[in-house]
Amino acid sequence: MLRDVYIVGCGMTRFGRSEGDLIDILEQASLAALDDSGLDPKAIQSVIVANMGAGILSHMTGVASALVDRLSLYPATAEVVENGPASGGSAAKMAACAVGSGLVDVALVAGGEKMRDVTGWESTDFVASLSHPQAEYIYGVTLPSLAGMFTRLYMEKYGVTHKHLAMVAIKNHSNAMKNPYAHIHQTVTMEGILTRPEAIVNNPPVAEPLRMFDCCPVSDGGAALVLCSEEVARKSGKPLVKIAGIGQATDTHAVHERKDPTELTAVRLAAQQALKMAGRKPADVNVAELHDAFTILEIAESEEVGFFKKGTGHLALERGETSLTGKIPINPSGGLKAKGHPVGATGVAQLSELTWQLRGEAGERQVKDARVGFSCNFGGFGNNVVAFVLSREK
Amino acid sequence: MLRDVYIVGCGMTRFGRSEGDLIDILEQASLAALDDSGLDPKAIQSVIVANMGAGILSHMTGVASALVDRLSLYPATAEVVENGPASGGSAAKMAACAVGSGLVDVALVAGGEKMRDVTGWESTDFVASLSHPQAEYIYGVTLPSLAGMFTRLYMEKYGVTHKHLAMVAIKNHSNAMKNPYAHIHQTVTMEGILTRPEAIVNNPPVAEPLRMFDCCPVSDGGAALVLCSEEVARKSGKPLVKIAGIGQATDTHAVHERKDPTELTAVRLAAQQALKMAGRKPADVNVAELHDAFTILEIAESEEVGFFKKGTGHLALERGETSLTGKIPINPSGGLKAKGHPVGATGVAQLSELTWQLRGEAGERQVKDARVGFSCNFGGFGNNVVAFVLSREK
Numbered sequence: 187m188l189r190d191v192y193i194v195g196c197g198m199t200r201f202g203r204s205e206g207d208l209i210d211i212l213e214q215a216s217l218a219a220l221d222d223s224g225l226d227p228k229a230i231q232s233v234i235v236a237n238m239g240a241g242i243l244s245h246m247t248g249v250a251s252a253l254v255d256r257l258s259l260y261p262a263t264a265e266v267v268e269n270g271p272a273s274g275g276s277a278a279k280m281a282a283c284a285v286g287s288g289l290v291d292v293a294l295v296a297g298g299e300k301m302r303d304v305t306g307w308e309s310t311d312f313v314a315s316l317s318h319p320q321a322e323y324i325y326g327v328t329l330p331s332l333a334g335m336f337t338r339l340y341m342e343k344y345g346v347t348h349k350h351l352a353m354v355a356i357k358n359h360s361n362a363m364k365n366p367y368a369h370i371h372q373t374v375t376m377e378g379i380l381t382r383p384e385a386i387v388n389n390p391p392v393a394e395p396l397r398m399f400d401c402c403p404v405s406d407g408g409a410a411l412v413l414c415s416e417e418v419a420r421k422s423g424k425p426l427v428k429i430a431g432i433g434q435a436t437d438t439h440a441v442h443e444r445k446d447p448t449e450l451t452a453v454r455l456a457a458q459q460a461l462k463m464a465g466r467k468p469a470d471v472n473v474a475e476l477h478d479a480f481t482i483l484e485i486a487e488s489e490e491v492g493f494f495k496k497g498t499g500h501l502a503l504e505r506g507e508t509s510l511t512g513k514i515p516i517n518p519s520g521g522l523k524a525k526g527h528p529v530g531a532t533g534v535a536q537l538s539e540l541t542w543q544l545r546g547e548a549g550e551r552q553v554k555d556a557r558v559g560f561s562c563n564f565g566g567f568g569n570n571v572v573a574f575v576l577s578r579e580k
Numbered sequence: 581m582l583r584d585v586y587i588v589g590c591g592m593t594r595f596g597r598s599e600g601d602l603i604d605i606l607e608q609a610s611l612a613a614l615d616d617s618g619l620d621p622k623a624i625q626s627v628i629v630a631n632m633g634a635g636i637l638s639h640m641t642g643v644a645s646a647l648v649d650r651l652s653l654y655p656a657t658a659e660v661v662e663n664g665p666a667s668g669g670s671a672a673k674m675a676a677c678a679v680g681s682g683l684v685d686v687a688l689v690a691g692g693e694k695m696r697d698v699t700g701w702e703s704t705d706f707v708a709s710l711s712h713p714q715a716e717y718i719y720g721v722t723l724p725s726l727a728g729m730f731t732r733l734y735m736e737k738y739g740v741t742h743k744h745l746a747m748v749a750i751k752n753h754s755n756a757m758k759n760p761y762a763h764i765h766q767t768v769t770m771e772g773i774l775t776r777p778e779a780i781v782n783n784p785p786v787a788e789p790l791r792m793f794d795c796c797p798v799s800d801g802g803a804a805l806v807l808c809s810e811e812v813a814r815k816s817g818k819p820l821v822k823i824a825g826i827g828q829a830t831d832t833h834a835v836h837e838r839k840d841p842t843e844l845t846a847v848r849l850a851a852q853q854a855l856k857m858a859g860r861k862p863a864d865v866n867v868a869e870l871h872d873a874f875t876i877l878e879i880a881e882s883e884e885v886g887f888f889k890k891g892t893g894h895l896a897l898e899r900g901e902t903s904l905t906g907k908i909p910i911n912p913s914g915g916l917k918a919k920g921h922p923v924g925a926t927g928v929a930q931l932s933e934l935t936w937q938l939r940g941e942a943g944e945r946q947v948k949d950a951r952v953g954f955s956c957n958f959g960g961f962g963n964n965v966v967a968f969v970l971s972r973e974k
Contacts (some may be wrong), residue, residue, distance in 0.1 A: 187681050187682055187683055188582040188583065188680075188681055188682040189582065189681075207713075209713075238641050239635065239641065240635070241633065241634070241635025241636040241709070242635040242636070242639060242641070245636060245709050246709055246710075246713060247632050247633065247636070247662060247664055247709045247710045248662075248663065248664040248709075248710035248711075248833075248959065248960055248963070248964070249662075250662075250663065250964075251663070251664070251710070251830055251833055251959065251960055251963045251964045252712065252713070252833050254830045254833075254964075255712070255830070255832055255833035255834075255963070259830075260829070260830040260831055260832065260846075261829035261830050261831070261845075261846065261849050262830060263670075263673075263828040263829070263830065263964075263966075264663065264830050264964055265661050265662065265663040265667075265670040265674070265964075266661070266662040266663065267659050267660070267661055267662075267674075268641060268642075268643075268644075268659065268660040268661075268662060269642065269644065269645070269658065269659040269660065270641055270642040270645070273659075276657075276659040279657075279683075280659070280661075280674050280677065280678075282681075282683075283674065283677040283678045283680075283681040283683055284674070284677045284681075286582075286677075286681035286682070286683065287581050287582055287583075287676075287677040287678075287680035287681035287682075288581055288582040288680070288681075289581055289673075289676075289677055289680065289826065315635070315639050315640055315641045315642075316640075316641045316642035316645070317642075318646065318649070319601075319603075319640060319646070432683065434657040435654070435655035435657070436645055436648045436649070436653075436654040436655050436656060436657065436658050437654055437655070438649055438654065439642075439645055439646050439648075439649035440649075451655075452654075452655065455655050565642065565645065566642055566645050569642075569645045569649070570642070570644075570645045570648075570657075570658055570659075572657075
């Protein structure tokens, strides 16, 4: 990147069920981020919206123009970026390029999704619209089904058990209790979701071996960031959080075409790129937000990113290394699992959480001495992954 | 822009009715652009798809990941950019930022739309999904209806007549006869579409005063560009076409909120910005591709861009100044009117046409000595406009 890009503002809506429509959600998150930045809204030259489903879910296009209008930011430029559940990461990357290229000095990234207007299977079918149309979708493949098959292979190959999956849920639900923006504020226990006989009723199978508490909820929600040049960031007086590294990689669209479907190659490549650009190693990362749409993914990603050796993520989890006070706290926000996963918002929300962590503004869920943060935003079933390294600067 | 960006490859599908699906269309255009660039496909680091309607029209998301897969370009990054009918301009801008920021050296921009899978009113309703949901869409506003009202006002204020509108159609249909990629290969005459009594049958009203031949057709189609750094462009050996200027501006989402609805403020601002960045004046432009989704728009945009004084575009048209051999040839490709308007492809196709013109490769429709080209890609009803200035370099 020819010039550095900083995050000077971030904001979120409470994830969950929103009374408003998609534009209301994006507006609320944007106003929070603008307010947090302390900048005059007139400084915004570019608005980039991350959204996956406005067309299918709300019969809307041109959502970014609608947001600029709602915020009275014209003549600021506006566009929507879509990359499935990694739309947020992609939008933030593109905004970083707009600032990094010198075309603009200040950009607003707003991610949002209004998913709960449709019910049950329709949400799942909507998300499945990202699967391969001929090789997956027409056979009824859904994201939970892909994750279920992935989990089965992972269990066989590495000895991951239902108990390890539940540990991810328990940890992330516990973190979410400390996050006022999280969708689910509910402490769960190993007994309640797994070991008591009646747990099968409260935590029924979704796509075996995955059970309900292994899957993220369906959420409405929005998150926003204000990105800017170093000059604007220094003038703003806000704590300096830099986008130190960006990485992104694609993999085969259809999961069954991968040589070894338990390898998440795109996660590995995206993480390597982001860390290389930042001049960091996995061990330098103090806090990470990983894309735990399913509990197994947090374990697998923690390995592909390089925090733990392949096949040992569940053991590190068992030892508590990924808890809030562990060696490398993962998903202090509660993750997608408990904070929620309004798909277009997720990548942006990950960066908001890291920004709060690096500023020391994360309240009860603050990771001690966090200076370097890492995020992994996972699109498709690992076919398009965006990673960031953020660093606190002086 | 901190470093210059060049166009080294361009390609299109023939617009019209495509047998293939959206991915087939994008693939075909991309392969043509890659082939034209002469670069090894492995050089592509970023794929940006311009598309407006995959969600609504094809129940698809993650189209860019699907295209990367089809072209076997992984691990190249991939995302979709949506900005209504200006999606193509926005995608090209974002790809330019990716190269201009130094994040990547080579990017593929592929715009495409598969619009003819739905019939009649459904196409119009799909495009209307970009109108203001509460202030326009629910009242049945469509793009032709907005254009009809705009035309009525323009006629009253500036003395534009049905004859002037027909002149745009006649000119652009004539140009399209020389463009192998154009949807409509049909010469039309003033008698045939306007002055003979039976013309009302062949050219019926759509949204008065606009008649059928004042409106672009509904087309499937794709267009693609390969963008790169100066270093890559010089090594490629291709004629050097530089993205010299980029401009973009938004306006109120609802047209009725504009002080004077006959002013296309976003066109004016976007053009000013693009020309300023390029260090050019309107009079320096040798060839222009304007967004004539309706004939009136070519006239109005030719004024807002600064080729002619406000209210005099129709007089310049009458004098033949915008014909292929005129002072400032407009829409040598045939424009949206006759080349067709697969919405996501249009902004990309405009830049392809300009590239061919600046290289001297436009065949029978070649504008003599074209060194500076200008494009205007018009989103919404003028609520989000993207403009480019391209220049031939040595």
